[in-house]
Amino acid sequence: MELSNSSLVDKIVSLIFLVLLSLYFLTDIPQRLQFYRYSRAVAARLSVIESLVNEGMNKVRNYIVKLGVENPDNVLKNVVDNYFVINPVDIEPIDIIKRLGHLIESNEFKFKADLSRLLPKVTRDTLNNVAVSLSIVSALYIIYKVLKHYYLLGKKYENWILLMQLSVVLPQIVKQLTPYVKAIDDIIRGVPIGDSVGPLVAYKIIKLAPRMEIVEDTIVSRVEIEGRNVYVVKARGPGATVGKPGKAVAKLVEDLQCNVSRIITVDAALKLEGETTGEVTEGTGAAIGDPGPEKIEIERAAVKCNASLDAVIIKMSDEDAIRSMSTEIAEAAEKAYQKVLEIIRTKTRPGDNVIVVGVGNTVGVY
Secondary structure, three states: OHHHHHHHHHHHHHHHHHHHHHHHHHOOHHHHHHHHHHHHHHHHHHHHHHHHHHHHHHHHHHHHHHOOOOOHHHHHHHHHHHOOOOOOOOOOOOOHHHHHHHHHHHHHHHHHHHHHHHOOOOOHHHHHHHHHHHHHHHHHHHHHHHHHHHHHHHHHOOOHHHHHHHHHHHHHHHHHHHHHHHHHHHHHHOOOEHHHHHHHHHHHHHOOOOOEEEEOOEEEEEEEEOOEEEEEEEEOOOOOOOOOHHHHHHHHHHHOOOOOOEEEEEEEEEOOOOOOOOOEEEEEOOOOOOOOHHHHHHHHHHHHHOOEEEEEEEEEOHHHHHOEOOHHHHHHHHHHHHHHHHHHHHHOOOOOEEEEEEOOOOOOOO
């Protein structure tokens, strides 16, 4: 009797196993379970990103209300939806950089002109702070909309593989976006951020020397270092702007009739995982992270004048670049300053004209 019961149990277990195996291989139940699992995971992460977007919008809304804007919600809606740049045709590469530069400038001009009408009484520096804060919110909102688009597509077509891919990358995206929301506070308060290290090095060179605006939002100062004429270019501070360093260098080279022996660019650079924050290294080329128009102006100026082009970079993470400047980066600015002086002393001669470009957002740096 015991053997019979044992045999019956074995048969039942085998039958259940076969049924489950059939359900797994002959139906779409596993895929549906995966679909619901990843759908919930993506929805939860998107909710976090949406809260980050709303937090950023609330910070900017409160800021512009204090500045006198009567309809802050309309301003935010117009900014996040209406200002974008369509890339120029690249199938015909002739003058593509010039066309891209024109589009970027036109969009920037339109954006700041509209802000000026909304905030007619604020200073130029405050207007730049508002513009950068709104740009951060706009970027966060666009990223959220794109991610939500793919989430809804995955749900619409029950594509659990697409949802799985989203669930894998979303935790990293959330971690990358969180510092940008915190950065809005620093921009509003006018505190130097990690990306301000290039302008800070420039400030260490010129100190309180006279400044002349050579192109929009970009200044140049002339100082003498051991018999060399050093022309220092940086964005006009202390408002949040990166200026137009490429155009400034091109204009300066033209004014000097190409009598330039060396161009030195100083900028923040993305470090690799495992590298030390604040590490200063020297290389060759234009250290500037713009889409292309400004960088190519510096490169063309160097080629035109047959001038050596040096790059001094300060390594940091994305988070370091957008949050208030850390002690490590502030100390690295002094090292980069000494590195620039060393290049001038050892690689140029008395009487030479040297251009130093402090690249980056000059918020908090005069």
